[in-house]
Amino acid sequence: MLLQNPTKKTAVTTSDKVFEQLQHAIVEGDMAAGSKISEPELAKRYEISRSTLREALNRLEKCHLIERKANIGSRVVDCTIEGLLELYITREALEGMACRQAALNMTDKEIADMQNMLAQHAGDKALQDGVAYYQEEGDVDFHYKVILGSHNQQLINLICGQLYHLVRMYRCQFGMHSPRATRAFTEHSNIIQAISERDGELAELLMRRHIAASRKNIENKIALQKAAQQSEET
């Protein structure tokens, strides 16, 4: 998985390493969503002191992967449908704006790089059509490039440093390696087109629709699952 936060250096301190391990464990569901976290137990398991564990927990809290209450303790964040939809609405706002700023602020070279990337994806796509690869890495790469292209540190930190951990968590736990590959590819193309024409307004609009489409796709999926469950129960 190459989809690491591009703004972050490699871990140096031990609490950094533990943070990364815990992050993976939570995102991939090895630590159950909503479960309570026992500091003594975790510290023992990772063979570190409670202090450095708490340091790691603080970072997890920063990207909203756990929640802490004073004198009570930490819990892994819950994965609710409402939370997922809220997350996508937030993404729509932030990434939409990031896309507008990208259209204004990206260098010509950055734009060319992104166009090349898309062309390469097109080739891959022709080979093995609509498979996981594109949606998994390609999609993330595309969105990262746009976000970084905004050249707005505030937006970059919020989206890459915080929001995307949650996004990955939901994707893993709800098992949505989205089958929108083909349509998403076209949408990506149109967005890049708008950016290369320096049309911030259109770029934002397209990005927002792109994310809103994902959200609606999820809503439909959920509705179908519910219907299936209900017919199963009867």
Add this chain to the structure above:
Amino acid sequence: MLLQNPTKKTAVTTSDKVFEQLQHAIVEGDMAAGSKISEPELAKRYEISRSTLREALNRLEKCHLIERKANIGSRVVDCTIEGLLELYITREALEGMACRQAALNMTDKEIADMQNMLAQHAGDKALQDGVAYYQEEGDVDFHYKVILGSHNQQLINLICGQLYHLVRMYRCQFGMHSPRATRAFTEHSNIIQAISERDGELAELLMRRHIAASRKNIENKIALQKAAQQSEET
């Protein structure tokens, strides 16, 4: 100042209290922006151990008031013009979306409350025209009510829990107790109108323009300051 984060309980633990004190110190400039933080010194000054100080520092980092580098230390965040503009762009995206959601999700009672609040502000405004009061508390109250009205926990946490500390810091340090009172009041009225008509699209548009107007107001102010400085130097 009643403009506390409405989602947060009163501090119980000592690191909570120190966090609040440091927060005020940073926001109001008692700790200089960009200055280095010495853990031993601060711990001594507040008469606490380094552990609980570090706990407080972690919370400050969470709302982006300080920045930490591994093995090097913490610095109070810098107050640059670019940072301020970036912040307002982010606000535009997030509060715009929050406003749209508020139009969809606020209860009739919440809307009525907000209308009453505005009517009261109108009275205050008639008495002491355009003074600090309205812009200081009234403005913050209004924005908070809209954000909470979104009923979107993700948005609420991001804006109230993180962004607004920085906003207050910039307002203090750059001394902008904005003189846009009258215009802002009208804009607020229009936004509430759109919300009460459940017109999410218009509500978002108006909120974005409202914040963008603030940003442009700041840009002008800065440009004037620069011009004044230059003519002074000659």
Add this chain to the structure above:
DNA sequence: TTTATATTTATTGTCGACAATTCTTGCTAA
């Protein structure tokens, strides 16, 4: 049996000390 209270247990918050790393100072050599 159920509710309320008291006691015990476990967990989190706080502390001071040591280890690892970075910064500073002073020295040596070109």
Add this chain to the structure above:
DNA sequence: TTAGCAAGAATTGTCGACAATAAATATAAA
């Protein structure tokens, strides 16, 4: 004089132990 290196000082990271708070259990009263 300046550049680079080495020893020392200071700062941050990590550790284990104790104190304060919350949860669990047992006991007593209604």
